[in-house]
Amino acid sequence: MPDGPPFRPSANIADLRESATIAASQRAKALKSAGREIIDLGAGEPDFDTPAVIREAAKAALDAGATRYTAIEGILALREAVAREANASWRGGAPITPAEVVVSTGSKQSLYNACMVLFGPGDEVLVPTPSWTSYFEMVGLARATAVEVHGDPARGFKVDPERLGRHATPRTRGLMLNSPSNPTGSVYSRDELRAILDLAASRGWWVISDEIYVRIAYGDPASGALAVAERRDHLVVVNGVAKAYAMTGWRVGWAIAPAPVAKAMTALQSHTTSNATTVAQHAALAALTLGEPVERAVREMVAEFRARRDAALPILKAGGLTVLPPEGAFYFYLKAPGAGSVPDAGSAFTLRLLEEFDVAVVPGAAFRTPDWFRISYAAERAQVVEACRRVVRAAASHPGA
Template identity: 45%
Template sequence: DALEAGFTKYTPSAGIQELRQAIAEKLANDNGLSYRAAQVIVSNGAKHSCYNAILATCQPGDEVIIPAPYWVSYPDMVRLAGAEPVFVPTSERNLWKMRAEDFENAMTPRTKMLIMNSPGNPTGSVYTREELQAIVDVAAEEDIYILSDEIYERLVYDDAKHVSIASLSKEAYDLTITVNGFSKSYAMTGWRLGYLAAPEAVARAVDSIQSHTTSNPSSFSQYGAVAALRGDQQPLADMREEFDMRRNYMFDRISKISNVTAVKPQGAFYVLVNISQLGLTSQNFADRLLSKANVAVVPGAAFGDDRTIRLSYATSLDVIKKGLDRFQDFCRTL
């Protein structure tokens, strides 16, 4: 409809008012967050929103704490802003989640931001309200920004609940930049639309940065996003149910393979598999698996953890079954 109506021109750099208002209403209704439309900036994907947030808040010499394993783009976004990424390793024992004391131990006088991703890629970890509150308490002591990447918020399973960090308290709200988008929940990957909601000063800075770089996100895509937010939400529940079925199948299969381990993911659509007992680096394992079994996985080295590889269940169950058959046979040869 937007294309037929000729909505193919420039829009305000931060997005059309109708979409920014719809996002503000979504954040209020779903996340318990009170933002005015002026505090919402629509960008070319959630990744773009993350980068804009880092550019708006971090300077050369600043440090940004990133729990590992992490989404591959975070460190380079930080470096592009002239800041320095500081990694905090996590472990299976702690369900791949950073503890508040780990965060505090990694802080220095140069720490400017913490990047949180819950539900997480590649781990599938979902932080509890109590875990997030403990982290906020540490950040608030030194006024450290929290970039909260919540792109997988609709994909949580079992008893896990998604909690937006900014909803925890006024302190959390004042320090948090909330990032989300349409690629995962609405499967609108090619539409390239994400957004952030932030304190007014940060939102203004992001708007200025975007106006001098990419300008507005695609005009007709923005109208599609309005339709997604205000339309029937049942397809999201149906999609989550399908992912849950695939998740259970994949984890059950992996649990029966000797010499590899995994934590059952509570969110997103990935399983992080620990292959350290097999004696190969993650890149070596991935290369050999591809050449010998025609199965593609992402080596954990890309996520800052060379003990692991990432599998995805964002594909059909038939493909998952075939891939896991080959994966299991390959592991038996090692």
């Protein structure tokens, strides 16, 4: 029998691009397994172990039988804990109830579910840029159009109502927010957040606020949208355990959304992944409810991120690099040598950095700003410092720099 026709991607994914951050880290892993000693500062993953008290709680939950399906939207105790935490900052009206919380397999799935239920063909969604690569793909998978709204580099690439308003059309239906931001490390102040939420409310836009880094801030605590919003009838707040508690592999995130939206997200999830892994939900519950032992671990991790930032930033600056001083998350965002004289200067530089200096980072093209590149400092301090020295050496000898 002749072979059937070759695989042709369906219209659903025809425009889908592989996650560029994952692609960069796979290339680094391939070089490592070929024997090269690569310093991998590509991944956005804390290098700490999940705090021991959380691991112990998960083992106990397993032994107590946490091995079966749960409600699609997650165990009640976890949704209650999320609602309790959210109500500690929400002042705008009736308290958030567990029925408005949907637990998913990582905040990535929460964001995807939210995009799928809120946006569709013909809709435009404003995405402050540079931005985490997956927003563009998620909005695209919902068959809506992601509209890049480039922030001002002099303001850490943050956007404001005036910039957002310039990109709005009658088809604008929503806005993605991310503070602290991946890749810039910028943090929106309460006033900046409030101004954007006010604009969205006045236009009837949906706001999806991705707050996965909200606990990792180096100045004042970073504010979430609920702390400043006056209303939340068009607000979906997404968070999870991955970054703050070093729990990337457990895959637990959640959305806090108005009840009809939460219901629609649950229905969507019921046909795709069902509940997040049961034992992982119990681990997340421990993270949110065990109190001081967990809080201490979070403080220690944030202090270590800060120490790395403070050790590496002066090296990058002294090397003459243009770098945004991060106020949160764990990334440096830097202008690539050669920017302005070659197209996609970030990719040219990061490729050379990997091949000649054995340092893996992510080109800014992944975040729709090809003149820039991102260094993650979620790695041992000595490695971060050594890698930054190499970045400076590579920059000094870079053609066109």
